[in-house]
Amino acid sequence: MPFGTLDRSPPPFFRQGPSALTKLLLCAALAVFLMVADARFKVAQPARAALALLLHPVQRLLLSPVDAWEQLGDYSRGMERAMAAEDLARKQLVQQAERLSRAQQLQAENQRLRELLKMREALTVKSLAAEVLYEAADPYSRRVIIDRGGHQGVRAGSPVINDAGVLGQVTRVYNFSAEVTLLTDKDAAIPVLNTRTQQRGVAYGGERSEGPMELRFMAANADIKSGDLLSTSGLDGVYPPGLPVAKVAQVERRGDTSFARVSLAPVAEPDAARHVLILEPLEVHEAARAEAAAAAASEAALFAERKAQVKAEAKAKKDAARESARDKGNEKGNDKGDTR
Template sequence: MPLGTLDRTPPPFFKQGPSALSKLMVCSALALFLMVADARFKITQPVRSAVALVVFPAQWLAMRPVLAVRYVGDYFSGLHQAKVDEEEARRKLILQAQRANQVEQLTIENAQLRKLLGLRERLTTPSTAAEVLYDAADPYTRKVIIDKGVMAGIEAGSPVIDESGVLGQVTRVHPLISEVTLVTDREQAVPIINTRTGARGIAYGDAGAHGSGGLELRYMAANADVQEGDLLTTSGVDGVYPPGIPVGKVQKVERRPDSAFARISCQPQALVDGARHVMVLKPLLNQIPPRPQPEDAPPTAPGKRSALQKGAAKP
């Protein structure tokens, strides 16, 4: 082959063009220009919107399998949780039915025993529904304000409960509103009875420094039969709270060798920090009929004491 016919230019594979350093400088300058232009004039925003619009169908199709797998996993997880909840609900329903049958039987037996012993029937406590308006402004007390007052028949000293238990007691009454001192207030005390042992005591408020508080079962002997989880209900001996209303549950029992009394902390059963709707009960003492006087004794005017009462009052 004659040498003149050979093409002396290199093939395209070996053509290098501009150097790598030149390409780097041009690309860096272009990138810097685009960054400044985008920051100043937002020139790439339409481009981004157009690219996002074009790419969206592909993204949507690519996410379908992932969402399908996630949906199937959530479905089976929810199905399993639903079965667990159904079993738990059935178990609670059976327990509630059993307790309802026992309560009905015990109610019948109680009525029969009361008739046999000649005791009076249990009092039915009248109640008034109310709504909590706001917390009291005093940060050193635990009080709330409800929307019922004297015009609704609310009396000072009336117990207040919610759907879970004793919430507190009415301590101040106004025409349209009333002030309720919660059971966690340090000045509040509720006579209680331990449903497991039948032992009586007094639960005092034990409000904490940060607003939340609990109850403290004071003056219980160090060897008293009190365990964590014991339910405390109202005893009804104070003439204020009807018996049998839940007050709290024993949370912690500390028996110290240097003290004759145990330190017993309790958790209130009522929603002392979040109650919204409450029931105001009539004080139990107002429902008990007065003690009958002897037939030969003269009637005593209200506000006056008999000679026997005056003599008993003298030391």
């Protein structure tokens, strides 16, 4: 074979580069590293916040036709509801007069009992109105996006309620929007109090196949039955006490376990919520009240110290005047003796 006809190109083994399996393992390792870094060190949080800020105008623009259509439908349906509500209001007016009289009597009695027992006044919490934009796209969680964010003063961990009861809690805050995790999410938990028996417990978000919510670790012989109303206990320092959370839907007691299986139905329907209130966390309010009490105590101490100082100065002046008058009396007595 002539020397010039030899193939001088490298074998195919050196032209192919890394194999497909090597590329797959490398990409998988990189993906795992990024997930761990984001979960532990929040390296992707600035990028996520910037992306949410850039997509916020686009989201609002895409939602504008839907909002316009809903407003048009709400107007037509609102006229019919207004006519029906007027008739119903006329029928309920007489009943409400009697209930109002009873409520005023109970309120006066409750106020007297509070003064006798020296109970503190009901806690007032700051609130911010917001509107639900859309539900998060994650099929394995129950989260919604609202149109208020850090620019309006929303904080992570703030409770979110509507006119029926507790909806959930703010878990992620952006500049002009925030993410709310609903109570029906599988990772959500809230301390509750049975309003009938005053028994405390913890309500968890249930799996989609088992129900929206459940009350775990409840003894099989516990005094709980269907229809019991559960409200917030206020022990977690986040939710104010007394807010409706859920009602007991079903209680299943089995002999093979020492715990009862309690299914709950949330009072506030998450799928129907549109307008919500964002409350200030209870721990923030308690911290502000503690600071105000400390400032008031400091001012009272300064006032008492100033009052004692003024009283001491007045006493010193009075003693000095009395001593001066005594010296003058002695001088006059000496002058009379010399004249004699």
